Amino acid sequence: MNVVCITRYATRAILWVPAWYLQKGHAKPGISMSGAKLGKILMAHGSGGRLMHSLIDRVFRLHFADPELNQLADAAVMDGIRPRMAFTTDAFVVQPLQFPGGDIGKLAVCGTVNDLAASGAKPLYLSASFILEEGLEIALLEEIVISMAEVARSCGVRIVCGDTKVVGRGQCDQMFITTAGVGEVAVQYAELATGRLIRPGDHVILNGTLGDHGMAVLAARNHLGFYSDVESDCAPLNTMLTPLTEAGLNLRFMRDPTRGGLASVLCEIAEMSGFGIEVFETAIPVRNPVKAMCELFGFDVLHIANEGKMVIIAAPEDSERAISLLKQSPYGADAIRIGEVVDIHHRQVRMKTVIGGSRIISMPEGELLPRIC
Numbered sequence: 253m254n255v256v257c258i259t260r261y262a263t264r265a266i267l268w269v270p271a272w273y274l275q276k277g278h279a280k281p282g283i284s285m286s287g288a289k290l291g292k293i294l295m296a297h298g299s300g301g302r303l304m305h306s307l308i309d310r311v312f313r314l315h316f317a318d319p320e321l322n323q324l325a326d327a328a329v330m331d332g333i334r335p336r337m338a339f340t341t342d343a344f345v346v347q348p349l350q351f352p353g354g355d356i357g358k359l360a361v362c363g364t365v366n367d368l369a370a371s372g373a374k375p376l377y378l379s380a381s382f383i384l385e386e387g388l389e390i391a392l393l394e395e396i397v398i399s400m401a402e403v404a405r406s407c408g409v410r411i412v413c414g415d416t417k418v419v420g421r422g423q424c425d426q427m428f429i430t431t432a433g434v435g436e437v438a439v440q441y442a443e444l445a446t447g448r449l450i451r452p453g454d455h456v457i458l459n460g461t462l463g464d465h466g467m468a469v470l471a472a473r474n475h476l477g478f479y480s481d482v483e484s485d486c487a488p489l490n491t492m493l494t495p496l497t498e499a500g501l502n503l504r505f506m507r508d509p510t511r512g513g514l515a516s517v518l519c520e521i522a523e524m525s526g527f528g529i530e531v532f533e534t535a536i537p538v539r540n541p542v543k544a545m546c547e548l549f550g551f552d553v554l555h556i557a558n559e560g561k562m563v564i565i566a567a568p569e570d571s572e573r574a575i576s577l578l579k580q581s582p583y584g585a586d587a588i589r590i591g592e593v594v595d596i597h598h599r600q601v602r603m604k605t606v607i608g609g610s611r612i613i614s615m616p617e618g619e620l621l622p623r624i625c
């Protein structure tokens with residue numbers, strides 16, 4: 253076969269492959285199957301804010317079209333399996349891999365445990381998949397795996413399966429981890445993850461200070477030594493929440509304010525319930541160094557990621573009891589009622605400010621801190 257022939261075949265192949273791809277019904281570049289213009293993935297699509305929600309709606313929910321997925325809960329409570337099981341998954345890409353108060357492995361276990369706990373489930377089993385970059389120090393991998401094992405033991409979950417893939421240098425950034433988890437849901441809390449139980453008059457409770465995780469990672473990333481006392485709040489919250497569920501408290505909803513912060517979670521609650529949310533700025537606990545860093549960088553602390561916090565919506569008659577039970581855990585020492593579900597300004601979150609004004613709280617629009625978890 254001469255050079256002309258080879259060139260002709262190669263050219264045909266180059267033309268034929270995209271034609272086959274389009275004939276098979278794959279999306280044309282930049283256009284969705286429904287014909288909508290989608291554009292390209294931006295860092296902000298991973299922020300937990302408005303762009304991420306629109307990506308989920310327009311791509312994943314549209315095509316997976318599953319009633320459980322449509323709930324957009326922290327974990328799916330699987331119908332048809334008895335006892336009821338909750339199932340969740342998460343990917344972790346935080347940079348740097350280790351930071352004050354945690355590392356990517358601890359984050360992976362806590363994130364998955366907390367999503368199960370938020371759904372009223374008792375977390376039981378986890379899987380862990382690792383994507384490792386060629387050249388990664390095995391000693392560093394081992395440190396992270398030990399950290400995962402320790403935190404899993406401390407909160408009573410077992411890591412029972414996993415996978416390891418290695419990619420070439422430069423094809424991932426040191427290490428990415430994906431975890432999945434299952435847990436058992438008590439009959440009483442089977443509806444908790446749906447948001448359908450939320451009523452006006454319910455109290456909004458937060459178990460402690462905001463913004464610690466986001467600012468700890470930011471300080472570690474930028475070597476801001478003068479903020480070295482800011483530590484991530486990364487923690488498994490199932491042990492803190494068990495006394496509430498065991499006491500059979502009338503809980504209406506729970507969600508952990510990770511990416512997108514408290515603002516995103518409150519907006520999601522207002523949206524899913526159809527009611528308004530009112531929060532009091534003076535009640536929201538924030539550590540002084542975190543407050544200072546937010547002022548320095550121009551961040552709204554309500555938009556900053558947390559990894560050891562839970563927003564709990566409780567019936568008013570059980571709210572005091574919930575707070576006192578939370579306070580018995582080291583992760584709930586600063587638990588406080590920060591607001592209320594209201595039957596006005598529906599689907600909107602408003603904050604009573606320190607100076608007595610009122611401001612509308614919305615989801616973050618862009619990407620504040622990429623690769624925060």
Ligand code: MG
Nearest residue numbers: 326367508510
């Ligand atoms: Mg969550």
